[in-house]
């Protein structure tokens with residue numbers, strides 16, 4: 001390992017700690033050094049970091065502010081997009097985009113964390129924020145294409161030339177090209193030719209790194225091409241109506257009044273697709289708990305569990321409660337749902353979300369030893385095991401995950417899944433049901449796990465039904481299997 005890499009890992013670790021504070025403290029305070037306002041956009045030089053390799057403070061200049069004010073009047077997404085097409089990114093936008101790219105590619109933070117940090121720090125118009133997120137997601141979803149166009153061969157090269165990636169992105173979109181200083185070695189003349197070549201290559205065009213291509217093909221064979229293409233596309237935004245507080249039509253109406261454009265989703269009765277670039281979490285409807293952001297495919301899992309009033313349900317890998325809240329709503333507040341996880345902070349998040357949603361039949365329970373599970377043997381009518389997985393079904397929504405080799409942890413993940421399924425399924429009563437689900441599209445984490453489990457549990461469980469949702473459907477990719485406990 002080169003010295004350079006070691007160094008960047010080291011800073012990344014201390015950075016992550018700082019981010020944790022950012023993500024979980026309401027009292028954020030930026031006491032870092034000032035952003036050098038007179039810098040030009042110039043690749044590495046432009047990174048919003050100070051000499052200690054930490055994030056610097058970042059303020060729009062007066063000209064940026066004027067432009068924001070002008071642009072924020074363009075509340076209509078289409079008008080805003082047209083405006084940008086003519087003018088390209090503003091200087092402030094470029095610096096912000098570059099800082100976010102750097103956070104992920106150089107500091108190895110997740111894109112979600114980078115968004116949380118920067119958009120909390122730089123409060124901009126919701127339309128503008130939505131627009132920037134769209135552009136950055138697209139850059140990550142086709143990063144290999146932009147790297148090729150930028151003449152960058154290895155991921156370690158991305159780190160030194162983030163500015164080139166943004167430059168290549170503007171060229172790809174046919175937007176005015178920004179200034180690019182300190183990049184004398186960069187061949188700009190061949191740009192158009194390289195863009196055309198990359199568009200012609202299916203792997204570049206779908207933004208698929210080699211590790212993902214090898215993994216996807218080895219697991220899905222001929223079906224992979226279509227899914228690879230879908231995973232390189234743009235993700236849709238879905239919300240779930242909180243039926244504790246109202247109907248889907250009432251929610252759609254309230255959101256329209258708040259300037260959020262939605263449409264209903266066939267086959268998923270509580271889902272609305274959000275088609276405007278609105279900042280959902282700033283709406284009154286969100287603050288009042290009328291909806292939760294949840295992919296439509298994930299909502300199908302909630303439906304599949306079919307939790308009923310008065311039942312005792314266990315959500316064994318509840319996380320921050322995406323599905324728990326859906327199950328609680330479908331139980332209409334009657335019966336109990338025990339929400340379990342090994343991460344206490346996720347259960348704390350869940351408590352806050354449950355309060356906002358008005359869901360009062362949830363009992364959070366931390367799994368801090370194997371006894372917690374044993375004590376609940378044969379206690380539930382339904383057990384949902386939403387197992388930790390590779391997340392290959394949700395890559396489109398988390399495009400930065402393509403740039404970490406997901407094969408490294410796959411073996412360990414499969415072992416955890418098999419172990420969890422074996423032990424946690426015993427919490428179902430005889431006659432009760434277990435739903436095993438993942439947000440993976442790999443058979444080795446899905447149906448193959450179920451096959452092995454049934455082989456080891458003959459006479460105890462039988463398969464009722466299983467379902468795949470593939471990214472080519474437009475939703476995130478999921479797998480779900482319903483098992484009945486018979487002995």
Ligand SMILES: C[S@@+](CC[C@H](N)C(=O)[O-])C[C@H]1O[C@@H](n2cnc3c(N)ncnc32)[C@H](O)[C@@H]1O
Nearest residue numbers: 316317318319321322323341342343386387388
């Ligand atoms: C796919 S996520 C769950 C997402 C959640 N159900 C939702 O809908 O938002 C998997 C969860 O399993 C948890 N987990 C990991 N190992 C576990 C274990 N041994 N037992 C229970 N939960 C575990 C993780 O902390 C993570 O929250």
